[in-house]
Amino acid sequence: MSKKAIIIGSGIAGLAAAIRLIHKGFEVSVFEANSYPGGKLSEIIINGYRFDAGPSLFTLPEQMEELFLLSGKDPKKYFDYIKLPVACHYFWEDGKHIKTWADINKFADEVETKLGEPAENIRKALRKSSYIYDHLAPLFMHRSLHKFGTWTNKEALKSYLKMGKLGIFSTMHKTNSRNFDHPKLVQLFNRYATYNGSNPYETPATLNIIPHLEFNIGAFFPKKGMHDITLSLYRLAQELGAKFNFNSKVEEILVEQGKAVGVMVNGQKILGDLIVNNMDMVNAYKTILRKQKQPTKLLDQPKSSSALIFYWGIKKVFPELDLHNILFSDNYKEEFDHIFHHRSIYHDPTVYINITSVYKPDDAPKGCMNWFTMINVPNNQGQNWDKLILEARRFIIQKVNRILKTDIESLIEVEEILEPRTIESKTSSANGALYGNSSNNKYAAFLRHANFSSQIKNLYFCGGSVHPGGGIPLCLLSAKIMSEMIAE
Known part of the structure; x- marks a missing residue:
């Protein structure tokens, strides 16, 4: 039995x-x-628009495929995906914008052409990210940290000798400031702290493991969302x-x-x-x-950040936008201070816009786009969220209008909102924190x-x-x- x-x-x-x-x-x-x-x-469907409600970035697809192969199934008969030619499109207020191409040399050349950052700095930083992954993934990602055998196996013993090179004793921001000359590149690589709801000015530089997943391995998109x-x-x-x-x-x-x-x-x-x-x-x-x-x-333990997401049906196509887009704050440090120390929202937030209709056109009516528009916000500590959401919506619209030279509010024909309180009620996430405890x-x-x-x-x-x-x-x-x- x-x-x-x-x-x-x-x-x-x-x-x-x-x-x-x-x-x-x-x-x-x-x-x-x-x-x-x-x-x-999960997903949200409103008046002809479909939105992926939650996580929007797909990496390490082999973790998915393994479950089908374990079951003797062909993964592609259940689930198929493509590798993205561009991981993300980044925009700044001064008109600068760069694409993080899947081809690392192409990305490095773009950074050198547009920002004057030596192309070799990109390649070197991604080699360092790969080094961290090779030494820490077997220990931290694939084994329990709470079993004695994890700390006495061969991979662990190798890693002990490399601890000084793995970023444990520095912050992500300090390491990135050494890796890059241009502050925009520091900011771009600092952003990876948000992938687990942390603060790049406090989280250890071991989180520089994340760019390896997105660049050296690749970012992907499921064909059906x-x-x-x-x-x-x-x-x-x-x-x-x-x-x-x-x-x-x-x-x-x-x-x-x-x-x-x-x-x-x-x-x-x-x-x-x-x-x-x-x-x-x-x-x-x-x-x-x-x-x-x-x-x-x-x-x-302190909890991770949360998110405020506006699901907007936009009755216009913006050809300059890709699947993943970031409109950066001019003062990243101040934005994170507001999130983690003031428990509030900065007036110039970094805006992430995910648009699946770029690759899956039936996610929006013809001539339209489905914008998953998100900013990082503090987890729920009893703030006046109704007031904060109204303010944040205004800040986001102002930023989008400045960078894309548009009047976005006039183009919004459907809207749904997800915020820390509803994240907690729908997913039982304590305080609406997206990633449990922070990594700060x-x-x-x-x-x-x-x-x-x-x-x-x-x-x-x-x-x-x-x-x-x-x-x-x-x-x-x-x-x-x-x-x-x-x-x-």
Whole structure:
């Protein structure tokens, strides 16, 4: 008789966990509070416009493909994607703009031509990023940091000798200031701190690992949109036999004699041999694990930034815009001070615009574009969000108008808003933080919850709020690390 695994939450880590546990011989049931799978990785459809609601950048596609290959399936029959020729298009107020080409030499030449930055500085910085990845990925991304064997294996021993070169003892900003002559290049590479909701002026330079993923490996786009990541994994999990229960909010993880034995859903006890929590770790301890000993030190860690997103249907095509676009603030330091120290929104925010209709034209009516328009904002600490949202909308429109020389408000024909309060209510993310705890100190990687409970047997964790962190590849890896622990 097969053992029963219960998964709480159907974010992409929960979906990946379901697939992997079925391959370990478990009978899997997934309980999801929402009426749909995917968590943050969902979609919004309004009056002919389709928007990917959550994560918009796709890297390390092999983490997705592995799940299909593990199941004996052809990934392309479920999920297909293209490599982007341009990772992002960057704009500044002074009229400068550059494209980060997938061809690194082309990118380096563009930077030298437009900014006067020596092309070799780009190539050198990306070689350093690759070096960090090669030495840290096996340790921090693919293994549990909470198991003794991680620290005594061959890869770890090699990394110990390289710690001074891996950026642990410097900040991202200080390192980038040494790597580049032009402040615009420093700002561009500082931006990668936002990929896990951190502050480049405080986070360790180990996060310079991220450009390697985007440049040396590549940025990609699913042909059917980001939401297809969710749909394809959901379809695969169903085909393998996973049972999904939507509108089924777990009220409690049942623990008896130090062992997780099931969950309470709608007043009904549902027993299982294994419980996997894909819900935000902080909110899980506050709610479904409230009766258990609390890991106070972890729960009290500073949280990552959040996001304010305007989903705008724009009745015009802007040919100068690409899939990913950044309109930079003139004072990046001040913007991050507002987010992390003043818990407010800067009057000149950096604006990210994601437009999937560039590659998937049916995401918007003909002659129109679907703008996923986002700024980084503080997580929810009880601010007056209604006031802040109105102000931010005005700041964003003013910035778009200045840089694109347009009147964008007159072109907005549909609008939907996602902000820290609704991020928390829809995805159970504590304080609406997108990535759980922030990475604004060199010990942050060690202050993420493990993929297992050290206090409760048969209780495991996956998702962006636990090791190894937030973002699509890391969420998928959290499910892999968790499943390998169960095999052990």
